[in-house]
Amino acid sequence: MAEVTNVLLVGVGGQGTLLAARILSGVLQEAGYDVKMSEVHGMSQRGGSVVTFVRYGHKVHSPLVEKGSAHLILAFEKLEALRWLPYLKANGTIVVNDLALLPAPVLMGKAKYPPNALDILEEKTGKLMVIDAAQVALKEAGNIRTQNVALLGALARNMDLEIETWEKVIRENVPPKTVEANLKAFAAGGKYQ
Amino acid sequence: MxxxxxxxxxxxxxxxxxxxxxxxxxxxxxxxxxxxxxxxxxxxxxxxxxxxxxxxxxxxxxxxxxxxxxxxxxxxxxxxxxxxxxxxxxxxxxxxxxxxxxxxxxxxxxxxxxxxxxxxxxxxxxxxxxxxxxxxxxxxxxxxxxxxxxxxxxxxxxxxxxxxxxxxxxxxxxxxxxxxxxxxxxxxxxxxxxxxxxxxxxxxxxxxxxxxxGFSYNKIEWGPKEVGIITSGIGYQYAKEVFADSVSYLKLTLTWPLPEEKIRAFASQVKKLYVIEELDPYLETQIKALGIKVIGKELIPNMFELSADILREKILGEGLPQQGGEEGELDLPPRPPVLCAGCPHRGVFHVLKKMKVPVMGDIGCYGLAVPPPLEAVDSTVCMGASIGMAHGFQKASAWLGDARIAVGAIGDSTFFHSGMTGLADMVFNKGAGVVVVLDNRTTAMTGHQPHPGSGITAKGEATREIAIEDVVRGLGVEDVAVVDAYDLEAAEKAIRHALDYSGPSVVIFRRACALLKGLPQMPPLLVDEERCTKCHICLSTGCPALIHHPDKSVTIDANACTGCTICAQVCPFQAIVEVGGEVSG
The missing domain is CATH 3.40.50.970 (Thiamin diphosphate (ThDP)-binding fold, Pyr/PP domains)
Known part of the structure; x- marks a missing residue:
């Protein structure tokens, strides 16, 4: 079977996971891969848990990533990182935004947000990278809306793709006024310690 | 592309x-x-x-x-x-x-x-x-x-x-x-x-x-002939994912009417034949009717989405090892979708719940008023069903000797889609039901498409805006009110009046979807800690901008809050106020 690489982008409806997935897919196409991307629209976008699958290689068939087969998970939120853990491949990598968005049952006091999310991730993950995307977006890029691109910067560090290609695709996909801020966020996300 | x-x-x-x-x-x-x-x-x-x-x-x-x-x-x-x-x-x-x-x-x-x-x-x-x-x-x-x-x-x-x-x-x-x-x-x-x-x-x-x-998209891909797979649509991709080039495929694309001779020819060449399809045994039943022996739904579920995972498990009897543990192993809080902060439906359903009337719901974002904490909707069936069901509920109750009235709750786009005929029925058949039209000025759930009440076409041209109150009156409803969906007192009053009225009533709650662009900005609210008694009545609105902390206190996420004031209106202690200002609502 030809080698296919699987990436999950997970988060909460409204966090910009879709734009990030589109940028990633664009970079992969520029790099000459066959790419499939799968998302679900509709009801789940109303603040619900969202996932976008991106698969690339010489030839991709299924648009979905199987459980236990994701090489990379980019999590825009910690609880969502935990939720999608069963999709991670042995020795797979998780890049997680150090952000807790409380779901409705927690906001209402009916459920508890896992207090040790990062510890669980550390224990169960081959490689874990934690990034405070809001801090990068605000301090380095001066625009809180660049968090998703800051996360892509961190993801890019774990992928073998040309930085120039990333920059080109980011330019093409973000609003013209925010290009510089997004490029700064991307670079800072990639250097985050 | x-x-x-x-x-x-x-x-x-x-x-x-x-x-x-x-x-x-x-x-x-x-x-x-x-x-x-x-x-x-x-x-x-x-x-x-x-x-x-x-x-x-x-x-x-x-x-x-x-x-x-x-x-x-x-x-x-x-x-x-x-x-x-x-x-x-x-x-x-x-x-x-x-x-x-x-x-x-x-x-x-x-x-x-x-x-x-x-x-x-x-x-x-x-x-x-x-x-x-x-x-x-x-x-x-x-x-x-x-x-x-x-x-x-x-x-x-x-x-x-x-x-x-x-x-x-x-x-x-x-x-x-x-x-x-x-x-x-x-x-x-x-x-x-x-x-x-x-x-x-x-x-x-x-x-x-x-x-x-002879249709070229009904295609045989020969591989080893030990196993043959007949499949169509997305099932083909999942099959290729799992079996790659280790089997032979008949990929059907024109799936009515089926190429029976091609199916027979393929089946005769392979030792073991599977039909891989999502949902019903649509191909399987027809192929079996040709007298061909296949393995299908005895292995592959006839409900929910198919996936490569399922094929791997059901046909090969194996799964991929899961480093991160099994699904459900960690006891994680679910993250269901919710009505957005500032959603104009929230207040109306809060009032309906408080009034304890049966609510026949409809198809739209207001399906999110079914789960807790709103739990305001009794039924959700199909586009337009709210009105007919509310009418039937009321007529049967009257016929059987009580005065129970159900409220039909329907969105604006759904009302134009298939609410009008139900309402005509209610008027024609001397119903006394109550219809609540949640007019948020758009088809919200699917991403803000215009409808006959929007005043704009798909192509973006201005067009005549059909007013729902005109339609309702034209259908013969005499008791019609138009109320601001953000005004809970007026909402309760209007619904109470409609319930007491002897004939059919329609209350139109008008307020644009909070996600529409270009709406007037209202200042976010905050909780006055001194007045707040931690009674949590505000949380019963289910607004995602309200944050409940472990110490039982409640704060408002100023980034999410649209200043709709619904929470302030339900607070019995006037503890939710405008930033630097007084009580709203």
Whole structure:
């Protein structure tokens, strides 16, 4: 079977996971891969848990990533990182935004947000990278809306793709006024310690 | 180009000469028409419902246009009436109807395998398995439609509709307009003409079956012949994912009528034969009827989405090792979708819950008023059902000796879709039900498509805005009120009045969807810690901007809060205030 690489982008409806997935897919196409991307629209976008699958290689068939087969998970939120853990491949990598968005049952006091999310991730993950995307977006890029691109910067560090290609695709996909801020966020996300 | 199946279908409409498109929005079909709207060469409209969309499309076909009509699976139920007879009249310009099915019900009230529609309506069906085929098969669909004088069903599922892949595109090929000729026996399905057509349909199906045998998209991929797999649509991709080149495939694309000889020939060459298909045993039943032994639904579930995981487990008896643990191993709080902060539906449902009246709900964002904490809706069935059900509930209660009144709660777009006939019924049959129209000025759940009350067309042109209160009065409802959905006191008063009124009543709650662009900004609110008694009544509104902390205190997320004041209005202690200001509401 030809080698296919699987990436999950997970988060909460409204966090910009879709734009990030589109940028990633664009970079992969520029790099000459066959790419499939799968998302679900509709009801789940109303603040619900969202996932976008991106698969690339010489030839991709299924648009979905199987459980236990994701090489990379980019999590825009910690609880969502935990939720999608069963999709991670042995020795797979998780890049997680150090952000807790409380779901409705927690906001209402009916459920508890896992207090040790990062510890669980550390224990169960081959490689874990934690990034405070809001801090990068605000301090380095001066625009809180660049968090998703800051996360892509961190993801890019774990992928073998040309930085120039990333920059080109980011330019093409973000609003013209925010290009510089997004490029700064991307670079800072990639250097985050 | 990197296109979703929906975008690819739109592109197919463009490339293969469609000049007309109509639809009613519905997940997962909505982006088809949304992606067609920008093409200047194609007229596109959001029709009031799917039945109308198909009738508009059939009229356009008669006028000589190539036509694309799109809807979600349950939309085809609404459009079934014209569809089943369009199968008799046939077409003039090619007519392709896309049905977008939603296995696993990501965004739907039921799960239907609309492949069953094709043999039922006796029209040919094409099933793409990726974006490239989704585009190409629109062209094949137009050709088949015109050659065999029939509407053609293109059936996709969520993963085709919303899965993106690389698509080779080409320039538009204009389809010359076909001249309209009056033909009474072709287009009037009076019994005498329809009986003649009935016979012709069998002849057409036989001709299509022969066509299906030679259709290049019904394709055999030979590999080792120990195992053969017959599959279609997304099932093909999952099968290829798991079995790659280790088996032989018969990939069916024209799945009504099936190429029986090709199936027999394939089956005779392989030792063990599987049918891999999502949902119903549609292919399996037909293949078994040919006397061919296959393995299918005894292994592969007949409900919910199929996946490579399932095939691996059910056929190979193995799963991939999961480093991160099994699903459900960690006890994680769910993250269900919720009504947005500032949603104008929230206050109305809060009031309805407080009044303890049965609420017959409808299809739209207000389905999110079913789960806790609002728990305000008693039923959700289909587009428009709220009004008929509220009427039936009230009439039966009166007939059986009590005065229970149910409230029908329906959105603005849904009201135009199929609420008006129910309301006419209520007036005609002397009902005393109450209808609440949640007029948020748009078709919100599917992403803000305009409707007859919006004053703008799909193409962005200004048009006459049909006022719901005018429609309601025109239908003979005398007790009509228009109320601001953000004013809870007025809402309660209006609903109480409507419940007491002896005839049918309609209360229109008007306030734009909080996600619409260009709305006036209102200052966010905050909790006055000194006044707050931690009673948590505010949390009963289910607003995601309210944060409940472990120490039982509540704060408001200023980034999420739209200043709608619903929480301030329900607070008994006036503890929710404007920033630097006084109590609101």
């Amino acid at each position: 990197f296109l979703s199946g929906n975008e690819a279908i739109a592109r197919g409409g463009y490339e293969y000469g469609a000049s007309f498109a109509a639809a009613y929005p519905g997940t997962p079909s909505t982006e088809i028409i949304e992606s067609i709207i920008p093409y200047e060469e194609i007229y596109a409209e959001w029709s009031t419902n799917e039945k109308v969309a198909l009738e508009v499309g059939l009229g356009a076909s008669l006028a000589g246009a190539r036509v694309l009509v799109a809807m979600k699976h349950v939309g085809v139920n609404v459009a079934a009436d014209p569809l089943f007879t369009a199968a008799y009249t046939g077409v003039n310009g090619g007519l392709v109807l896309v049905t977008a099915d939603d296995p696993s019900m990501h965004s739907s009230q039921n799960e239907q395998d609309n492949r069953n529609i094709a043999p039922f309506a006796k029209i040919p069906m094409l099933e793409p398995s990726d974006s490239q085929e989704a585009k190409d098969l629109v062209g094949e669909g137009f050709k088949i439609s015109e050659q065999f004088d029939t509407p053609v069903l293109v059936r996709i599922t969520t993963r085709i509709a919303h899965g993106k892949g690389l698509v080779q595109c080409q320039r538009r090929q204009e389809a010359p307009r076909r001249e309209y000729k009056k033909d009474a026996a072709k287009y009037n399905m009076l019994p005498a003409f329809a009986r003649r057509k009935r016979v012709l349909i069998e002849e057409r199906t036989a001709a299509l079956r022969e066509f299906s045998e």
